[in-house]
Amino acid sequence: MKHKTLLLALLLLPFAALAQAPGCPSLEAGPSPTFTTGDTTICSPTNLTLTANVLNVGHTNTYTVSSIPYAPPFPFTAGIAIPSNVDDEYLGIINLPFAFCFFGQSYNQCVVGTNGIITFDLTEANSPSGYQVPASLPSSALWMNAIFAWHDINFNPNIGGGGCGNLRYGVLGSYPCRTFVLNFDHVCHYDCPGLQTTMQIVLYEGTNVIEFYILNKPTCYTFNNGNCVLGIQNANASMAFWPPGRNTGNWTAANEAWRFKPNGAPAYTVSWFNNSTLVGYNPQETVFISQPDTFIAIASYEFCDGSQYICRDTVKVFVNTQDVEISTSDSVLCLGESTTLTASGADLYVWSDGSTSPSTTIFPIASGYYSVTGTYMGACTSTDSIYITVNPTPIVQIVANPPQICSGDSTQLEAIGAQDYVWAQLPDSVGLVMVAPAATTTYSVTGTDVHGCTGTAETIVTVNEIPNIQLYASPADGCEDLNVQFSANVNPAAAFYNWSFSDGTTSTQPMPSKVFTNPGKYDATLGVISIHGCENIKSEMGIVDVYALPVSNFTADTSWVTMDNPVVTFTDLSSLAATYYWDFSDFTSSSNYSSEANPAHSFSKAGDYIVWQTVYSDHGCSDKSYTIIHVELNIAFYIPNAFSPYNEDGLNDVFKPSGIGIGLDESTYTMHIFDRWGKLVFKSADIEDGWDGKVNGSKSAPGVYSYRIEVKYGDGLWHVFNGRVIILE
Numbered sequence: 001m002k003h004k005t006l007l008l009a010l011l012l013l014p015f016a017a018l019a020q021a022p023g024c025p026s027l028e029a030g031p032s033p034t035f036t037t038g039d040t041t042i043c044s045p046t047n048l049t050l051t052a053n054v055l056n057v058g059h060t061n062t063y064t065v066s067s068i069p070y071a072p073p074f075p076f077t078a079g080i081a082i083p084s085n086v087d088d089e090y091l092g093i094i095n096l097p098f099a100f101c102f103f104g105q106s107y108n109q110c111v112v113g114t115n116g117i118i119t120f121d122l123t124e125a126n127s128p129s130g131y132q133v134p135a136s137l138p139s140s141a142l143w144m145n146a147i148f149a150w151h152d153i154n155f156n157p158n159i160g161g162g163g164c165g166n167l168r169y170g171v172l173g174s175y176p177c178r179t180f181v182l183n184f185d186h187v188c189h190y191d192c193p194g195l196q197t198t199m200q201i202v203l204y205e206g207t208n209v210i211e212f213y214i215l216n217k218p219t220c221y222t223f224n225n226g227n228c229v230l231g232i233q234n235a236n237a238s239m240a241f242w243p244p245g246r247n248t249g250n251w252t253a254a255n256e257a258w259r260f261k262p263n264g265a266p267a268y269t270v271s272w273f274n275n276s277t278l279v280g281y282n283p284q285e286t287v288f289i290s291q292p293d294t295f296i297a298i299a300s301y302e303f304c305d306g307s308q309y310i311c312r313d314t315v316k317v318f319v320n321t322q323d324v325e326i327s328t329s330d331s332v333l334c335l336g337e338s339t340t341l342t343a344s345g346a347d348l349y350v351w352s353d354g355s356t357s358p359s360t361t362i363f364p365i366a367s368g369y370y371s372v373t374g375t376y377m378g379a380c381t382s383t384d385s386i387y388i389t390v391n392p393t394p395i396v397q398i399v400a401n402p403p404q405i406c407s408g409d410s411t412q413l414e415a416i417g418a419q420d421y422v423w424a425q426l427p428d429s430v431g432l433v434m435v436a437p438a439a440t441t442t443y444s445v446t447g448t449d450v451h452g453c454t455g456t457a458e459t460i461v462t463v464n465e466i467p468n469i470q471l472y473a474s475p476a477d478g479c480e481d482l483n484v485q486f487s488a489n490v491n492p493a494a495a496f497y498n499w500s501f502s503d504g505t506t507s508t509q510p511m512p513s514k515v516f517t518n519p520g521k522y523d524a525t526l527g528v529i530s531i532h533g534c535e536n537i538k539s540e541m542g543i544v545d546v547y548a549l550p551v552s553n554f555t556a557d558t559s560w561v562t563m564d565n566p567v568v569t570f571t572d573l574s575s576l577a578a579t580y581y582w583d584f585s586d587f588t589s590s591s592n593y594s595s596e597a598n599p600a601h602s603f604s605k606a607g608d609y610i611v612w613q614t615v616y617s618d619h620g621c622s623d624k625s626y627t628i629i630h631v632e633l634n635i636a637f638y639i640p641n642a643f644s645p646y647n648e649d650g651l652n653d654v655f656k657p658s659g660i661g662i663g664l665d666e667s668t669y670t671m672h673i674f675d676r677w678g679k680l681v682f683k684s685a686d687i688e689d690g691w692d693g694k695v696n697g698s699k700s701a702p703g704v705y706s707y708r709i710e711v712k713y714g715d716g717l718w719h720v721f722n723g724r725v726i727i728l729e
Helices: none
Strands: 027-032 040-042 046-054 063-068 090-102 105-113 117-119 146-150 166-172 179-189 192-204 210-217 229-233 253-262 268-274 277-280 284-289 293-302 308-319 325-328 332-334 339-344 348-351 359-362 368-376 380-391 397-401 404-406 411-416 420-423 432-435 441-448 454-464 468-474 477-479 482-491 494-501 513-516 520-530 535-547 554-556 560-562 567-572 579-583 600-602 607-616 622-632 636-638 658-660 669-674 680-684 703-712 718-727
Touching: 027 293, 027 308, 040 046, 046 268, 046 293, 046 308, 090 166, 090 179, 146 192, 146 210, 277 284, 284 293, 325 368, 325 380, 339 348, 339 368, 339 380, 397 454, 411 441, 411 454, 468 520, 468 535, 477 482, 482 494, 482 520, 482 535, 554 622, 567 607
Parallel strands: 040 308, 332 380, 404 454, 477 535, 560 622
Antiparallel strands: 027 046, 046 284, 063 253, 090 105, 105 117, 117 146, 146 229, 166 179, 179 192, 192 210, 210 253, 268 277, 268 293, 293 308, 325 339, 339 359, 348 368, 368 380, 397 411, 411 432, 420 441, 441 454, 468 482, 482 513, 494 520, 520 535, 554 567, 567 600, 579 607, 607 622, 636 658, 669 680, 669 703, 703 718
């Protein structure tokens, strides 16, 4: 249970008046639509809307709640400080020097509580206030007929973990806008002394506006669940108002402010007077001003005690007219020229190009109006304009005929587009000139038209080089028939070619080819037209040398030989031959090639051979011819039908076949001999290896034996012989 201390009734002490606070009755009058307070100046007779800005409050039967800028109208240290030994208490009754209306009732006394409350229920004075927040607005379980930012805060340093801070209250300001202010300055939260609240509650005289200014309101969750509530509630809990998010709950706030403004039927009236003549009762009235005049705005606030407070503001309207003029030294220009415009007759100037000095230099690109608006007497304006004529720059051109020439030629230049001309590179002052530059040159001319405006032009006369020609032949020499590719290095490049040759032929190809069929030296001439149209011609004497061909010819002493004597002798009959190359087509022979003039060759085997003779001249020219040599293979094969290996006469002792042109290579001969019972008694793979009649070293019995011989002839054909042979005694 918290400690309770009974307080005696406290008397309200007076305070010095401060600047007018934002919830006071107020009136500011001035012209619209751009509202300014005080006097105004118009520059010509016109309709003028007068506006009276007032704090538009109503009767207190209902309220609106709005967020306002955080700007406390009074310091948190202002007011009377209560003793620090209290907690959860209502203080004594406080007398108010003005009537304050709340939910339709007028009060001149109130009671404040230590937990952030002002109540008009005087029965609560000097009683415990409690500390819980048991419900949400509206609710009879909460404080009725009261204004509060209720949460459990503690001034008493001896309880709740140690209280701190100050509660101050007082009446600040002066009639007609006195205020009752309740300040909580760095007050500790109960059970959370490290958390402190600083806030201000303001009640306004006359307007009955209520404002809350919260510098800081943290949340202590360890006691009362951190609950708090900000709002107002009527005497029977049937009506309550609170800001969004500020009904009962454990919320925090910092640097925020709220205004509760009465929103019943308007509690004020506005009237406008022209001197003593009534203009109207609207906050905005439109009047026609033709001469200086004075208007008075009056706002009448009805206080809840039945008294009234009158706010008054005066607006004086002045009428002033003045002319602004533009002067210039030159209003007719050539394109690209400038002129200075000078304005007079006002205090401030704004030109149509945005500049703001009395004089402005312009560079117009077309004829047109330029205007300035001058401001005088603070708000009056006058406008003047001037027409500036801009003559176009003459379009000067140079026509070169032709614009490109070859070195050594001339061209005609003609200037057009103006009346008079001056050439930069020439002494002439006429429009038509002849020039013959040695190199590419830029010519420029300045032309002046009838308005004195000038224009310039330039042109480039291109001088193209005479093409340089180098002739080439590939190959430059060779044997007849010689195919030659001609080419040329032409700089600058050629667009047209005209070749002519000493044999009477011509070509227009860049790289012609031609065949020279007769020996001798030949000349070439090339005429070209370059890509720029420049011509040149070049001749090259003896550019091609064609050599005569040698003539190959020979004879052979025979064109038909046999393998018995396969040698052929060849005799050279060529002309212009310097060296020889013979190919006998006898590729198995190691002497198949010869460089002799009259060679002889022995052919290695039977067949037909193409013999080639190739001859070369001193310049490497060649010719060849051939002949065919036939080599005949003689073939004969003989098999004896008997032999006598045992009579010791030295004759017919071995059985073997014989012949010519047979069994010439390995694996081209086999012989098998069988006795009368078919048993193999002898075999041989060499035609020179015969049978001596013995089997395993023993003499065979005389009689008849069978043989089988397989042999390959020199013509490549295999032959098989089966027969009988007799061993004689």
